[in-house]
Amino acid sequence: MTTVRTRFAPSPTGFMHIGNLRTCLYAYLFAKQAGGKFVLRIEDTDQERYVEGAVDLIYRTLKTAGIEHDEGPDKDGGYGPYIQSERKDIYLKYAKELVEKGGAYYCFCTKERLDSLKDDKGIAKYDKHCLSLSKEEVQRRLDAGEHYVIRQNIPAEGVSEYDDMVFGHISVPNEDMEDNILIKSDGMPTYNFANVVDDHLMAINYVIRGVEYLSSTPKYNLMYDAFGWERPHYMHLSPIMKDAQRKLSKRYGDANFEDFLAKGYLPEAIVNYIALLGWSPKGNEEKLSMAQLVEQFDVEGISKSPSIFDEAKMRWLNGEYIKEMSVEKFVEVAKPYFDKSKIAGKYDYSALAKLLIPRVEILSEIPDKVNFLEEFGEYDVEMFEHKKMKITKEMALANLKEIEKVYENESVWTDENLKAKASELAEKLSCKSGQIFLPLRLALTGVASTPGGATEMAELLGKEESMRRLDYSIALLEKALA
């Protein structure tokens, strides 16, 4: 049995968006599941679009996404070089071979002549003008140093067909395909050509890519046929959309992998979510690790229609990953966010982590959830009023004074002990415990909601600060009631 070989072939044009990453992921999953090889190839034949640093971004993205290529520019597997610009000589040689075999021909047409072919909508189909040039004529013009391109020679009639692994049978009339340029006048190959040659030379037998190539694939097959090469299997993937009309695009900076990372999404969650966009596992379990994805990935589950990116669901999934984290792990990933908040360097991050883990879906929520610890000041005393618990400002004030007396002499400043003492007090005063806890939490924090209860906040703040705030709040209430 031949080894399955798939590839991810991005062009270094800047961002790595989610759609690209998903294509990459599927190619990786498919190869790994089959025990095959996943290769990375850089397609930089368009020098005009080349962006500095983009190649590093690709490496970095794959690494943090947990997708490890078996071969690539940085990992020779014997099929290199893996960067198209370093393969320039190869293409021309093969293009000439294809000309010999009748699958392509030289074309000397000028831009002006090409423009004259366009219809009123600006759409032109090349008329095979140069196909009729005699061998001698071609040689004469080549020798004269005329600029030329090499075009694919597509049969004028008939139908080209193939079977796609997800879309099934595809058939395209030959007359609808154009004699595209294979070698540009600068000597570089176009994607159309480089792709076919490289895939063949690198023994790629499963081509996994976006649907935009679905209808041009017959052209590639025609080349494989003309060369006498074995055609690969194809798996085309529907796009990921921003909404019903627009797909996610690099141009508008939608959904970049790195942007999500910066927003506090975990790479595992992003990968997990995008795996589910356009593919669904057999079972009902949606939270899947890379290992599980490799195991469960299945072409059958790939959907043919475009899917809309739903950040709300990815956010939920991210929260699920966070909930499973150990305190240590959480502190590790959350540290940058703590450091960015007002409490940077203060408080015990581990103690906070325990409270935050069930309350945070994405890490960037952290500053907002902890800033109150440093921002204590005048607040609206109306918050002490609580109809359901039957708490009035007067009662709050009275109870706060009582709890202050209890806590004043308390030396064991832990959540557990403080909670017990507050409950005792409630019993002694024969009131509901909430009538103690609620005002206490407010008095200590000054905000309507906090990540944790009154005594948890007290422990976090420490005795000195807690007592200070209690004093402050009592004074605030007294002033309001005066």
Place this chain on the structure above:
RNA sequence: GGCUCCAUGGUCAAGCGGUUAAGACUCAGGCCUCUCACGCCUGCUACUGGGGUUCGAAUCCCCAUGGAGUCACCA
């Protein structure tokens, strides 16, 4: 516009000729509870339309409609 595809709730989706048409996210309500979360429970919402085929169609066929892709010396 030509060509190639696609079509189940707001979103992701299961379903492959006979189902009460799964599940998840979102949203709403409830329980739990010292706030907020977590957790648990309940609920809302779908087969684009029309024709066939068949005893029977979300599932097969045709047409319409809607959507996507493509038609570059870009990939």
